[in-house]
Structures are given as structure tokens and as C-alpha cells.
Amino acid sequence: MRRRPGIGGLQNAATARDQYRLLGENVAKIRTDLMKEQLATFRSQLEEFARKHKNDIRKNPAFRSQFHEMCAKVGVDPLASNKGFWAELLGIGDFYYELGVQIVDICLATRPHNGGLINLQELCNVLCQRRKSDRGGVSEDDCLRAISKLKAQGFVTVDEVERRLSWTSGRAIDALDTLLDEGLAMIDDGHRDGKRRYWFPCVSSISTSVADT
Template identity: 35%
Template sequence: MRRGVGIAGLKQNQALQQKLKEQGSEIEKQQLEEMTKQIAEFKNHLETFAVKHKKEISGNPVFRNQFLKMCKEIGVDPLTSNKGFWVDVLGVGDFYYELAIQIVNICIALRKKNGGFLEESECLQLLKKIRSSKAQEVSLKDLRKAVDSLHKLGSDFKIINTGQKRVICSVSVELSQDNLIVLQAAETNKGWITFSKLKVIQPQFNQKDRFQRAIDKLIQEGLAWVDEEPLADKSSQVNVYSTREDDGKVYWFPSLLESSSRESAEELTLLDQV
């Protein structure tokens, strides 16, 4: 018959477990210290690299975004720094703060027209118009980083993917999947939609009450406008029409209209150049 380990055996086993635990903690501590040391060394090298390539980081959007990607991978975020090395030496933080303010000004200036939804490439073109010729060149990635920094600060600004385009949303609104489906359909249809047209583009979306709920939300948020006197037949030159099934209504989306960039530029003449 096998005898038990006894009290002495239990104590010995507990002591062994405790020793292994302590050794494991010590190894983990050493690994953490080594990793912290390596990251600190890498940050120092990164700062040296930044000083050496300051001109390229400031003037070349592609180079700047690759550099910021490296920073992000080791937990350095120049965009959230308002003092210290990154701003003092590179001015990276200041660049995005300035850009964010300009984006806010543009979106607010056009909010009554587009309901607070502005296509990002259109915003980029407007940024280039209001910025000084001596200002740093701006890319779409720069614009997205600036909007993201606004969102992190608790503002309503964010970028919504409507399908083929990305739209800057500057108002507090939550869009459902049905809202996005209607938006995407209008986007492929040159900025307008009807229920009958939506069924052609999205055959599975064939319930009129479902469409009406989605479009009513978009109208309520100022993203869509209703036209109750559209051209009545398919032979019209601009090819905008509604059927009897649509109750004679066409819905327009200002932020998706191709001509909005030219018109928007005229409305920004009061914005200061920087």
C-alpha cells in the first residue's frame, strides 16, 4: 500500500512551488527591464534620426507618414505632444494642430450646405486653397491623422466610409447599416437616389418602409435633401427622374455631388490664409 507524502513532503512541495514562482517573477522582471532599455535606446536613435532628417519630415508627406508609423510602433505619438522634443525640434504636433483647426473651420463654414458631411478629398482640395504657398504640403493621410486627433479629444469629428469614398462627419450622429446602404447607392448614382433606383442598385433592399426610415434619418441629420418636383421622365438630359412608386420624390446628397468642390471653394473666401 502506497504511503502519503506526509506533512514534511507537502511543505517541501510548497517551498519548491514558491521558489519556482519567485524565479519566474525574477526572469519576467529582467525581461521587462531589458525590453524597456531597448525601447529607450530605440527612442534615442529615433530622435537622432528625426534631427538628421528634419527637412524631409517637415516637407515630404510620404516621408513624414512613414516616420510617424515608426513612432507609433514603439509607443511614441508626436501628435499628442504639446511640448518637448517632437514639437520643439520638428514642429510635428504644431503641424497637425494647425491642420485640425483649418479642417474645423472648413467644415463649420460648409455645414449649412452639406449637413456636416464633407468628402475628404474635397476637404483636402479646400485645405490647399486656404493654406499659404509656403506652408507644408498636406496629404490625405495627414488630413486623416488630424481628424483622428480631433476625435480623440472628444469632438464629433470622425471619418465615415460610405463605400467608394470617405466622408468627414462634423456632427454628432450615428448611422445604421441601412443609412450607409442608402448613402453608398446615392454615391454610385451621382449624388441622388429614389426607392425605385435603390432597388436596381441593391435588389435585396426592396421594402419601401425600410427605405423611408433610412432616408428620414438622413434628412433629419441634414445629410439628404428631398426634391418633390424632379424631372418626370427618363428622357431628361440630366437623367434624374422619379416613378409613381417614388411618390414623385428624389433625394439629393450635397456631400456626394461632383460639383460641390467648385461651389464650396467660393464659400471659403473669408477664411484666413496661414
């Protein structure tokens, strides 16, 4: 008959399991710390790369697209905010915001001909024609990122459009009122700051700046 393990054997087995568990936790922690250290190094190198090549990032669409891919690999989103390091260094957040407004304007202008639906390549061509040559080219990737940024925006104010696009108050109001007339926006009054919000119900908002209502 096979003998059952005694109390001492059970205690030894439990101790061994605890030791294996602690060893596994230590190995996992070492790997996690190493990955964090590597990511921090990559991000530091990415920042240095951006400083060195900021003009190419701003003006060269292909270079800009590759830069976004590099950022994604280390968990960096230069478009996440219009403030902070990336906004101050590159200003690409405002670039995509401006591009998004121009895309909306083109869709409205071509709506009688295509119902507001335009081929991505054609959209890029029209954008390149409208923008000044010293601003550099625009790629399909730029258009998609600009549209994505508009989705995250959710709403805008007249002051915001004036500041980001360097438009006069009259031009900003005319553009936003056109969106209202076309049924693409809704107005939201009654905020403490007295500023009217122009909401775009066709997109979802992740903005929390309306918490002051």
C-alpha cells in the same frame, strides 16, 4: 496501499514550488527590464532620426505618415503636447492644430452645398489649394490626425488661436463667432483669468486646464 507523503516530503514540495515561483518572477523581471532597455534604445534612435530628417517630416506627407507609424510602435506620441522635445524639434503639434482650424473653416464654407459633410479626398484637395506651396503637401492621414487633435482640444481661447495661427485678434474673434453663429460652439465665461473659452460640445475634451474655474 499507497503511502501518503510525510512531513518532509510536503516541505520539500513546498520548497520546490517556492523556487519555481521565484525563478518565474526572476525570468519575468529580466524580460521586462530587457524590453524597457530596448524601448529606451528605440526611442533614442527615433529622436536622432527625427533630428536628421526633420525637414522631410515637416514637408513630406508620406514621410510624415511613416514617421508617425514608427512612433506608435515604441509608444511615442509627438502630438501629445505642444511643449517638450517633440514640439521644440518638429513643431508638428502646431501644424496639426492649424490644419484642424482650416478643416473647420472649409466645412463651414461648404456647408450650404454639402451640409458640412465633405469627402476626405476632396477635403485634402481643398486644403492643398488653400495652403501656400512652401508649406508642403497634406495627406489624408494628416487630415485625420488634425481632426483627432481637435477632438482632444475641446475648447480654445482667442489668445490661443492668435498665437498658434499668427492671426490678428479681430480675425480670431470673427472665426470663433462664426462657429457660435453656426451652432458649433458654446461660450464659457467667468474664469479667473478673464478669458472666454469657446467650447465645442460635439467633441469630448481631455483638457484639464479648466481646473482654475
